[in-house]
Amino acid sequence: MSTPFFILAAVTLAGAWGAMTLRGLVHCALALAVAFAGIGALYLNLGAQFLGLAQLLVYVGAVAVLIVFVILLTRGGDADAPRLSAASFAPWPLAGLAVAAAVFAVLGWAIFHSSAMLSPTAAAPQNNIRQLGVALMDAYVLPLEAIGLMLTAALIGAVVVAMKEKP
Amino acid sequence: MLGVGIVKGLAETARNFLGSFVDKERLVTVQYPEERLPVSEAARNFPFLIYDGDDKEQGLRCVACQICEKECPPRCITIEKSKDKKPDFVGKQQFYPAVFDIDVSVCMSCQICVEVCPFDAIRMDNAFELSTTDRFAALLWSKDKLSLPNEHYLAIHPTEAAEVEARRGEEKAQADAKKQQSPVAK
Amino acid sequence: MQPSDQVFVLLKHWLVGQSPSMLQPAVSILLTIVPILLIFPVLFALTTVLERKGLGRIQNRYGPNRVGFFGILQPMADAVKSLTKEDIVPASADRAVHFLAPLVLLAVAFVPYAVLPIGRNMIAANLDAGVLFFFAIGAISELSVFMAGWSSRNKYSLLGALRAVAQMISYEVPLLLSSIGVIMAAGSLSTVEIVEKQAGFTGIFPHWYVLTPWGFVGFILFMIAATAETNRSPFDLPEGESEIIAGYYIEYSGFKFALFFLAEYLGMFAISGLGITLFLGGWLAPLPFLTWIPSWIWFFGKLLAIVVGFIWVRGTLPRLRMDQLMNFAWKFMLPMALVVVVAAGAWRFLPQGVTRWLISIAFLAGAYVLLARGVESRNKIAKRTYRFAE
Numbered sequence: 001m002s003t004p005f006f007i008l009a010a011v012t013l014a015g016a017w018g019a020m021t022l023r024g025l026v027h028c029a030l031a032l033a034v035a036f037a038g039i040g041a042l043y044l045n046l047g048a049q050f051l052g053l054a055q056l057l058v059y060v061g062a063v064a065v066l067i068v069f070v071i072l073l074t075r076g077g078d079a080d081a082p083r084l085s086a087a088s089f090a091p092w093p094l095a096g097l098a099v100a101a102a103v104f105a106v107l108g109w110a111i112f113h114s115s116a117m118l119s120p121t122a123a124a125p126q127n128n129i130r131q132l133g134v135a136l137m138d139a140y141v142l143p144l145e146a147i148g149l150m151l152t153a154a155l156i157g158a159v160v161v162a163m164k165e166k167p
Numbered sequence: 168m169l170g171v172g173i174v175k176g177l178a179e180t181a182r183n184f185l186g187s188f189v190d191k192e193r194l195v196t197v198q199y200p201e202e203r204l205p206v207s208e209a210a211r212n213f214p215f216l217i218y219d220g221d222d223k224e225q226g227l228r229c230v231a232c233q234i235c236e237k238e239c240p241p242r243c244i245t246i247e248k249s250k251d252k253k254p255d256f257v258g259k260q261q262f263y264p265a266v267f268d269i270d271v272s273v274c275m276s277c278q279i280c281v282e283v284c285p286f287d288a289i290r291m292d293n294a295f296e297l298s299t300t301d302r303f304a305a306l307l308w309s310k311d312k313l314s315l316p317n318e319h320y321l322a323i324h325p326t327e328a329a330e331v332e333a334r335r336g337e338e339k340a341q342a343d344a345k346k347q348q349s350p351v352a353k
Numbered sequence: 354m355q356p357s358d359q360v361f362v363l364l365k366h367w368l369v370g371q372s373p374s375m376l377q378p379a380v381s382i383l384l385t386i387v388p389i390l391l392i393f394p395v396l397f398a399l400t401t402v403l404e405r406k407g408l409g410r411i412q413n414r415y416g417p418n419r420v421g422f423f424g425i426l427q428p429m430a431d432a433v434k435s436l437t438k439e440d441i442v443p444a445s446a447d448r449a450v451h452f453l454a455p456l457v458l459l460a461v462a463f464v465p466y467a468v469l470p471i472g473r474n475m476i477a478a479n480l481d482a483g484v485l486f487f488f489a490i491g492a493i494s495e496l497s498v499f500m501a502g503w504s505s506r507n508k509y510s511l512l513g514a515l516r517a518v519a520q521m522i523s524y525e526v527p528l529l530l531s532s533i534g535v536i537m538a539a540g541s542l543s544t545v546e547i548v549e550k551q552a553g554f555t556g557i558f559p560h561w562y563v564l565t566p567w568g569f570v571g572f573i574l575f576m577i578a579a580t581a582e583t584n585r586s587p588f589d590l591p592e593g594e595s596e597i598i599a600g601y602y603i604e605y606s607g608f609k610f611a612l613f614f615l616a617e618y619l620g621m622f623a624i625s626g627l628g629i630t631l632f633l634g635g636w637l638a639p640l641p642f643l644t645w646i647p648s649w650i651w652f653f654g655k656l657l658a659i660v661v662g663f664i665w666v667r668g669t670l671p672r673l674r675m676d677q678l679m680n681f682a683w684k685f686m687l688p689m690a691l692v693v694v695v696a697a698g699a700w701r702f703l704p705q706g707v708t709r710w711l712i713s714i715a716f717l718a719g720a721y722v723l724l725a726r727g728v729e730s731r732n733k734i735a736k737r738t739y740r741f742a743e
Binding site: 024026027030033037040049050053054056057060061062064065068069072129 | 447450480481482485486488489490491492493495496499500503511515518522525542
Binding site for chain 2: 407410411412413414415418665666668669670721724725728729
């Protein structure tokens, strides 16, 4: 709970808040990118180098760009039409708060009962990238190959969907 | 083979680059204003008035016939005839322009004034380094600025000037001969 | 090592020692960061002159030669011009995003310098995952390009931005794949370790990765992908002056335009620096009897050589069309990069000797010939057929 953590948490929350409330969809997408970057920085703050950098590379570098492209390709010109105002859907903020509270409760229960909390003095792993790589090739090679196959299928599917039919 | 064309292209540009240091003729740039390209004889820019001899007022060939003023398409010439007369190169008394203004910002260098002048008084100059900071007053040229000596004309348009000189020489010789025959012309 | 090699490190330590102990961490950090913030923009200024004069000589003309001695002070004139130009923001532009885009791009352009080893013991942040850090930060710049293009509310600007982002994403894949071979050979993601693994000489040949078959092909692929990542000719369709006026920075004028330029060149230096670190042995000397020259001189010398290469290629090749660009990335470079990974793996696990050279070269040459045939067959124009009216 140090100063960097508070600053990063504030940035992430500001980004998430902006993603919810800003008018203009592209602004929301950019605020979401800020939130992703904040999460990546939080991972780096916790010492998870690979995870933090992968978060930056994948989420900010690819997923945020994907979201923006999707907005432009589906809504196109009216990408910054004003969004639905909250007043016209009065029950929705309460429902949102209820769902958020439920998610928070489940997360809190999961964290407090996880093994990381049961052994608070666990040593930080040394050279965690090497361990990650070894684990991927050793204990988790089957999930890795399955994910690879799934990504290939997704790629082929995307190409098939986007391909123009030959006349 | 893919890539061979690129390698050949790179070799060509390298040859150009290194050659530009060795062979000065590769660089075809004319570094203005230190170097200037020569101007051809038929180049023209704005008109000027010719005077013979040394005196701008007395030797001015223009007789204020106002033909160029009427023929000029954008009407950039303004002429006011004088009240008195002065002798021209054959001795005849002629009017002269008291005011001869050309608005150079309007002039389109069409050379029509040159083509219609019966007295070889107005010709095209080829000076182009004429920029000023005043858009209006400095581009209205008066008779004083427009008058240039005949030597200037001979220098910039030699072949044309040679033909004009020959013709004027003949006319002067004829006028002199006539004066000889009738010594007291009254 | 010799004092000339470590002169900056020793200077920094002395200055940190001189400052009061409360401020020592701050002074240390400042002394690491400020030289980076000073040197690379100065290098940018020199590169602009070098590029214009170099391109001029290639095109049989002088470059700029009015401002200083042989035009060397031209960047000063350019700086004065860009600072005094009016900053026009279109009336319907999104002001906040329009203002932030060049700032984000510039910030993201400076950060990757932290993991480049400029000399022996001269690196700003010795991260365990240095190469991954570099690529992650490079990926963020795409978002700022999009911000610049979209906030101008200009169809051509948006089109240029989308094309630029598509190009950057497509060429990121061969970029990463060609560096995976190096990471496999070095066994680490840390830039300092990658450079150290390339030390040593056999005879007079250094152990740089560019002098291995897979490293040579990988270096060429890396440099082509780097040219495309930084939107540099011949991949500068998004910013081509005759194509789409200026692409995603049409609506920027004055200083913000200069910031975009600065960010583009800084990106070019950073990615060249990474290429040098991965393939050309970082700050190592190329020949065993030249190790007395300080390491940082070697790094900047190699950087200069790569910049000259960029300028040379810019003066030679015409601009690629968008579809040619994308085809090249996905249908040629990606398979070639995968083959480089396979060849690098074969190299790592075969014993030293002629065998591994032959096998690597066979893989790479075979793949190159087949893929080149594929590229050329697409270029063939079909024979014209005529249908006459009956």
